[in-house]
Each structure stands twice: as structure tokens, then as C-alpha cells.
Amino acid sequence: MINKMEAKHLDFYYKDTQALFNINLPVEKNAVTALIGPSGCGKSTFLRTLNRMNDVIEKTKVVGEVLMDNKNIYDPDVDPVELRKKVGMVFQQPNPFPISIFDNIAYGPRIHGIKNKQKLQELVESSLKSAALWDEVKDRLHDSALGLSGGQQQRLVIARVLAVEPEMILMDEPASALDPISTSKLEELVRELKNNYTIVIVTHNMQQAARISDYTSFFLNGKLIEYDQTNIIFTAPREKQTEDYITGRFG
Amino acid sequence: MNKKFVKYYEKGIKYLLALVAGTSILILFLIFIFLFKEGIGIFAKVGILNFIFGMEWLPASEPPIFGAMPMIVGSLVVTVGAGIIAIPFGIGIAMFLAEVAPRNLREILKAIIELLAGIPSVVYGFIGLIVLSPIIKDLFNLSSGLNAFTASLVLGIMALPTVVSISEDALNAVPDSYREASLALGATKWETTIRIILPSARSGLLAASMLGLGRAIGETMAVLMVAGNATIIPHSVFDPVRTITADIAAEMGETVQGGTHYQALFGLGVILFSMTFVINLITDLVFAKTSNIQRGAQL
């Protein structure tokens, strides 16, 4: 197994409150790693340490390492802006910009210096195709992205991430605002995408974790309780707390 | 509360609000009627076009001449000048406050801006007269520092708090999810602000600009003190000008109620009212258009 990323002895603080405690977690390349756990246990916080989105929040502190391709992303010579090009992120609420579908997808490539119209067009098309949205929007690329349904918006956001040509995609409960049909489309898409990308997905839906992930990690109160192959976590967890959680005895 | 009571309560509130809104419209309407009634005489005497486009304003000559053009141009020049100063600086400061400044610095700066808004206009005029105008006189080698340029500068500073606070509200109203989305795509903070935040806030920024202009065009005391007050059409920004407001304030005391001069000043009032009305109308139209796009798209 090749690790695309690995958290080592990672602590995280919001002001004086510690939110993550000594997290050690590998993220395998071209696989889907799911983060599960009750809300408030630090899943989002952990996910956002992987692309340094927590840097944006005032007065936060990281201790420990997150290695990406064996390089600590918190080293002083790493530019978080460059890092985020390589590690894309999809949020809980679909957040398209209030501009056209085309401009949403082209936004990333444009800020990264691609001006050629032909190239932008190709990128937009291939990204939308990879995100399984092309057929639904190809006739209205220049309409506002806000006119799309929630499920479409979330796939648009994924296409927008893909257009930047990242190596990894982080998803924070991407289906929590979606209806069942949109959710199953999204899950299918995630399974598809892992062939080319390394994916870390937060979900509070355990069936979803079981369906789409290769590895699952269970968080509780800012600690990583257990990490293993998904089928093992769901059939033969080692820890009592994990078992209680997946059998729904608390949560 | 029982259901019936809630229903009447809701209805009551609705009618009360309608009454308040209706009253303010009525008052506005009455003001216009009053202005027009007092001013109509001058339009009848010299002709509406002669009044508006007349190049000379000589109320004391025999016979008096009432051409409002110098004042219209004066008001426009100092308002545009004030806008050129207040709009970019105001939006820039708002950008700094909303997007860059750490929280404690932001609170301090906002307090200062609010203080700026609370200074009486006569104080601005005084500072313009005593401090600013000699500097400008020396700097540009002029015979007098009381001119359209100085007036624009003073008005620009006076309009700044309006532009800053409304712009800042507009920027803060942009959802954080846009900022996060942009940053997560590898955009810098600056790229995010320029390419996502500013365009998303554009209707609010436009409103801020227009209200800033409205503040400038209506200002009287400060501009009376620093603009030089010559009733001539200026040929450069360093010429003295007289604005509509300044003229009304300066001359109202010497008129006889109902006399021709009195009517002429009300005629100026009608013109000023119409100018602000047009500014607001344009804003509303642009505003409605942009917000319609957003609203329509959300459905």
C-alpha cells in the first residue's frame, strides 16, 4: 500500500481548546478513506488540516506532521495556496459561485494562469464529464450555477475541483444536503473518481461509508479510535467504542 | 396567544407598516409639491429652459438674471470630484476592514470612521478653509485655495464614512462559503477578494457609491466655506465654483418671500431635487436589474 498522505502525532487547537489529539492516520493512494464519528468529534477539523484550510481561521495551532508524498505540508517552505491546488475540497453545503456554470469551472484554471479559450473549454468539458454532470448542463453552460438543483450543484463543485487537476479530493459530508437519488449519484461518482484521485470523505452516514470507502477511521472526542479496512471496521471492529457506534448504540 | 389574536396582531402590524411607508412617501411628495409651488413662478417668468441653461446668475442686477447653469455645473463638478475620491478609497477601506484586518484593528478603524461621520459639516468646512486650502494653494501655485478641487476633497472625506460602512456591510453579506470555496481551489486571498467577493457584492457597492454621491451633492455648509462661490462655469478644477446648495444657503436670507429671487432659489431647489431623484432612480434600476438576476437564478 502506498500512502498518499499520513498524519503523524497530529494535535490541533482552536485558541486554547484542543480539538484533535495525537492523530496517526495513513491515507492510501487511489483509495477512498472515510472518516466517521458523532458530530463534534473533530472530523471536519481533521479534514481541514489536510489542505491547511484551518490556517484561514484566526488563532489556530497545529502540532505534529501531515506528510504528503513524504513531505510535511506544515514545513515553512510549503505554500498553503500551492498545496490547495493539489488537495481539492468539497464542502457540506454546495457552494457554487453566483456566476455561470462555465465560469465556475473555469475559475480555478483561470486563477492558475490558463488563458487560452480552447484549453479552458476543454477543461470545462472534461471536468463536467468526469463529474457526471456534462449531459445535464451542456446546453446551459452560460446560465447561472445557482439555477441547478442541490445534487447538480454538488457535482458542479466537484467538477470545479477537478478542473484544477488536483491529486487528492477532500469531501466533508458532501451528500448531507442531498436527496437520496442525488446521493446515490454522488456515491457512484466517488467510486469512479478513486481510480484517478485519492479521496478522503467525512460522512455521518455509516451505510454510505460502508458502500463507498476502502478504509474507515472512527473518531471520537478528537481522538482516532480505530482505523482499518472498511469491511473489518464494519464486521469485526477491535474497539468496543467503534462497535457501539456502528451498531447505533450511541451517536 | 390564541390563533385569532395572532392573526389580528399580524394584520395590525402590516397596516401599521403600510401607514408608516405611506406617510413617508406622502411627505416626500408634499415636499416636492411645496418646492414646485414656490418655484413655479420663476419657470413661468424666465422660461424653464432659460432658467436651467442660462449661463449667468445676477440676482442683484437691474433687471436680475437667473440662469442656473453655473450652479448646476458647480454641483456636478464637486460631486463627481468627491465621488472620485470617496468611492475608490471608501471601497478600498471597506475591503481592508472586511477581508484583511484582524478583529481588534477592525473595531478600532470602524470606531474612527464612525467618528468621522459624526463631525458636524461646519467643522469640515473650517478645516478645509484653514488647513487644506492654504496647502492646496501652495501646492498647485494658485491665487486662491478655495476652489472646486478643495471642495471635492472636503466632500470626498465627508462622504467616505457612508461609502465605507455600506460597502463593508455589502462585503460582509457575501457568504463565507464563497471565500472558502475560492481559497480551497488554491486562490490567494487577494484573488478571492477581487474575483469573487467584489463581484458578488456589486449591487451593495453600487448603492454605497450612490449614497456617497447623494451625501456629497446635498452637502451645503462645508462646500459654501471652501468652494470659492463664484457663479461662473469653471474651466478647470482649480476654478472657484458655487453649488446649488451653497447658493440657496447664501442668498435665502436676502430674499423677499414670494419675490422673484425667492422663487428662483426654489427653482434651484426643484433642480437639485430632480438631480438626486435621477441618481436614486438610476441606482434603483441597476440595483433591481442585478438583484433580479440573482433572485431569478435561485428559483
Ligand SMILES: Nc1ncnc2c1ncn2[C@@H]1O[C@H](COP(=O)(O)OP(=O)(O)O)[C@@H](O)[C@H]1O
Ligand atoms: N472555527 C472553530 N472555532 C472554535 N471551535 C471550533 C471551530 N470549528 C469547530 N470547533 C470545535 O471543534 C470540535 C470539532 O468540530 P468539527 O471538526 O466541526 O466536528 P465534526 O466535523 O466531527 O462534527 C467541536 O467541539 C467544535 O465545537
Ligand SMILES: [Mg+2]
Ligand atoms: Mg463536520
